[in-house]
Amino acid sequence: MKGIIVIAALLCLTACDKGGSNDNSSNPSNPNNPSTPVTPTPTPVPVYDPQGTVYSSECDEYTLTEVIADGQGGEEERITQDSTECGYEDPIVDVEVVQDTGDRFDRVEFKVSATHYGEEIDWDFDIEYGTVIETEDGIEIASDGRLGTHVGIIAGEEYQYTFVREPKCEGTVEDHGSFSIPYDCQGYRQGSGTPFYIWYGEPDVDTRIVYWDVIQMYADARYDGLEGRPLIGEPNDYTLYRSEHLVKIVNERFEQWGIHVRIRLIGTYATRSPTSLTYHKYIEDGTLPPADFIANNQNAGAGYCGFAGQTGTFRDHKMKNRYLTFHNGCSADTWLHEMGHAVGLGHGPQTDNPGGGVTFPDFAQGAGGGSVCGPHYDMMTYGGGWNSKSFTSPYVDCERHYPDQYKQYHGTPSGSTEFSATGYAINRVRYDVSLVHDEWEHPEATDNPLEAMVDPDYSEPVYQVIYD
Ligand SMILES: [Zn+2]
Numbered sequence: 001m002k003g004i005i006v007i008a009a010l011l012c013l014t015a016c017d018k019g020g021s022n023d024n025s026s027n028p029s030n031p032n033n034p035s036t037p038v039t040p041t042p043t044p045v046p047v048y049d050p051q052g053t054v055y056s057s058e059c060d061e062y063t064l065t066e067v068i069a070d071g072q073g074g075e076e077e078r079i080t081q082d083s084t085e086c087g088y089e090d091p092i093v094d095v096e097v098v099q100d101t102g103d104r105f106d107r108v109e110f111k112v113s114a115t116h117y118g119e120e121i122d123w124d125f126d127i128e129y130g131t132v133i134e135t136e137d138g139i140e141i142a143s144d145g146r147l148g149t150h151v152g153i154i155a156g157e158e159y160q161y162t163f164v165r166e167p168k169c170e171g172t173v174e175d176h177g178s179f180s181i182p183y184d185c186q187g188y189r190q191g192s193g194t195p196f197y198i199w200y201g202e203p204d205v206d207t208r209i210v211y212w213d214v215i216q217m218y219a220d221a222r223y224d225g226l227e228g229r230p231l232i233g234e235p236n237d238y239t240l241y242r243s244e245h246l247v248k249i250v251n252e253r254f255e256q257w258g259i260h261v262r263i264r265l266i267g268t269y270a271t272r273s274p275t276s277l278t279y280h281k282y283i284e285d286g287t288l289p290p291a292d293f294i295a296n297n298q299n300a301g302a303g304y305c306g307f308a309g310q311t312g313t314f315r316d317h318k319m320k321n322r323y324l325t326f327h328n329g330c331s332a333d334t335w336l337h338e339m340g341h342a343v344g345l346g347h348g349p350q351t352d353n354p355g356g357g358v359t360f361p362d363f364a365q366g367a368g369g370g371s372v373c374g375p376h377y378d379m380m381t382y383g384g385g386w387n388s389k390s391f392t393s394p395y396v397d398c399e400r401h402y403p404d405q406y407k408q409y410h411g412t413p414s415g416s417t418e419f420s421a422t423g424y425a426i427n428r429v430r431y432d433v434s435l436v437h438d439e440w441e442h443p444e445a446t447d448n449p450l451e452a453m454v455d456p457d458y459s460e461p462v463y464q465v466i467y468d
Contacts, residue, residue, distance in 0.1 A: 048073040059086035091116040093123065093155045096138075101162045104438065105208060105431055106200065107133065107140035108161040110154055123155040130163065131440040145438070145445025166431065169199035188417065191312040191344070191358040198315070198431035203260060203424065204395040210430040211264045213437070215291040216243040217279060219298035220270030232287060235270045243268040243297070246332055253336070257414075258396040259423050261430045266291055273298060279323070283437075292436040293342060295335065296325040305330035307467040308341035312358035314432035333386045336379050340391070341466045343433050345380050345422050352382065355466060360417075360425050367420035373398035374406035378420050382468075390414065391423030 051071030058065050064083035070076045082088040094113045102108035108130070114123040125132065129150035130141040139154070143163040151158050169185040182190040185199065200206040218239045225231030235243065247265045254261055266289050271279075279296070282288045300306045306326030324338035344359030350368030357364025366380025372392055377384035379391050390401045392415025399410035415421035 046073065052078075057085070059083070062086045062088035089117060091121055095154055095157060095159065097159065098138075100160065101164060102141065102143060103164055103166045104143045104145070104435070104440065105166060105198070105210070107142045108163075109135075109138065109140045110159065111138040112155055113137070114155060125152065125154045127152040127154075129442075130161075142440055144440050144442035146442055166198040167200060168196040169428075170196045188360055189362050191361060194312040194359060195315070195432075197359075197429050198435075199428070200431075202395070203258065203393070203427035207260050209260050209262055210434045211262055212293065212430075212434055213264050213266045213291045213439070214247070214293045214295055215266060215279075215283075215288055216246070216268045217294060217296045217298070218243065218268065218270050219273055221272065223270050224272040232269050232271050232282065235268045239270060240268050246297075246335060249332060250336060253390070256400055257390050257423050258393055258400065259391055259426055259430075261426060261433075290437040290439060292433060293339065294323045295339070296323055297335075298325070298327070300325050300327040300330075304468050305334045306338040307465055308338035310341045310344065310346070310355075310358060310464050310466040312344040314343075314429065315435040331386045333379060333384075333389050336389075336391070340380050340422060340426070343426060343429055345425060346466070348378065348381055348420055350381055353468060357422075357425060359429055363415070363417045363419060363421040364425035365420055366422060367392070367415070371420070373402050373409045373412065373414055376402065376406075378415070378422055380420075380422050391426055393421050393423040393427070396423060 048071060049069035051069055053069035055067045055069065055075065057067075062082050064080040064086050066078045066080075067075050068078050092113075092115050096111040096113075098109040098111055099106075100108060112123055114121050125139060127139075127141060129146050129152070130144050133140045133142060141152070141161060145163075147163050147165065149160055149162045151160055153159075171182065171184040171187065174181045174183065179192045181192055182194060182196060184190055184196055190196075200208070218235055220233070220235065220239070223230050223233040244265060247263045251262050253259075254263075269288065279288070279294050283290055283294075288294075304327065306324065308324040324335070324342045326334040326338050344357055344364055346355040346357040346365045347353055348356075348365040348367050350371075351366060355365075366378035368381045369375050369377050369383055369388075372378050372390070375388070377389045379389045381389075392401075392413075394413045394416055396414050397410065398406070398412050398414050401414050402409070415424060417424065
């Protein structure tokens with residue numbers, strides 16, 4: 001076969017040569033026989049693999065290392081971190097806006113879930129407005145008083161949230177010329193001139209716990225402020241134990257009686273003779289931490305177990321002369337009784353010293369033995385003792401107050417808004433009382449009255465001292 005091709009080529013060469021020399025048919029002047037121009041042979045262009053052509057790849061954990069073509073005939077290395085080819089998966093971050101509008105108590109809430117390969121991973125947030133409370137499954141943001149819509153960053157994304165004023169139990173105000181009587185959203189008569197209270201609902205439905213911050217002062221002769229000695233100092237261990245124990249048993253009772261308040265002890269101090277009602281000035285000058293109350297545990301004076309300031313107006317953002325004082329020799333029910341006065345409760349008509357409540361005159365007062373779950377007493381009435389007195393409520397059954405006693409009264413409410421329901425009155429003012437000082441409030445919130453949470457209806461508290 002090869003031999004035949006060679007022969008044919010030779011024959012052709014011979015024939016062409018022959019025609020070329022003996023015939024003028026290739027003359028360019030003859031238009032019927034054009035010549036073919038000679039094309040120069042092109043220089044061959046090298047063909048390389050396109051840049052990025054992968055020659056080899058290898059995973060080290062989630063890092064992918066590839067050898068690829070550089071497009072010039074060479075190779076280069078390409079490294080990809082967190083490569084899906086090596087099994088890398090992006091973290092799964094899910095932010096749920098549970099509640100985007102809130103206030104100082106009813107918090108804005110975001111649920112955040114961040115996992116990587118099924119394991120929980122850290123995430124962060126940047127919230128300028130409000131106080132962030134980290135929860136088990138996200139964050140809550142309590143208003144710091146700066147109303148309006150704000151933007152925060154949660155797990156890398158921006159979210160909007162809004163702070164509004166707290167709802168109040170607004171009703172009507174009857175004008176009687178020299179005085180006025182407010183009737184709240186449920187028709188309850190309030191003390192003259194008192195503002196409508198912050199209100200989210202009846203205490204059987206709104207069970208949110210509110211904290212009242214208390215400083216306890218104990219008499220201690222070592223701190224008399226004289227001859228270079230300090231006026232305020234640390235308590236001894238026994239005093240500290242008593243202080244903590246008192247708060248503990250008060251909180252146990254609050255829970256038992258359906259009072260949605262817990263006392264938060266923020267300091268116990270020793271001082272000369274805390275009968276002086278001026279210890280609040282040491283809060284204002286920074287010697288003592290801010291509190292809603294100062295409880296003076298010492299001698300209340302001859303013949304008295306205790307005395308207290310009484311007002312129906314709270315929510316003042318300033319440390320007023322708010323105190324309760326009781327005799328160390330009296331029982332812890334005196335502490336509760338004086339605290340009751342400080343939050344506007346009064347004695348009932350069955351007490352030698354009737355005064356009535358200044359928050360809700362119709363029921364923020366005590367009832368005597370024989371009218372509370374059988375023979376028991378309301379805390380705001382004289383008589384009885386630690387185990388036979390309580391703050392009462394139409395929502396709390398006698399069984400919770402006295403589970404092992406006078407069972408014929410189980411099934412009966414401990415109090416009534418017709419006459420005496422001190423625990424109920426406490427629940428109704430608990431939010432306002434916690435705002436005697438507001439540890440979370442941002443300074444701008446009160447500096448700017450247009451934006452401030454301060455109630456425009458707010459008036460300076462009327463204050464009086466009530467003894468025993
Ligand atoms: Zn009293």
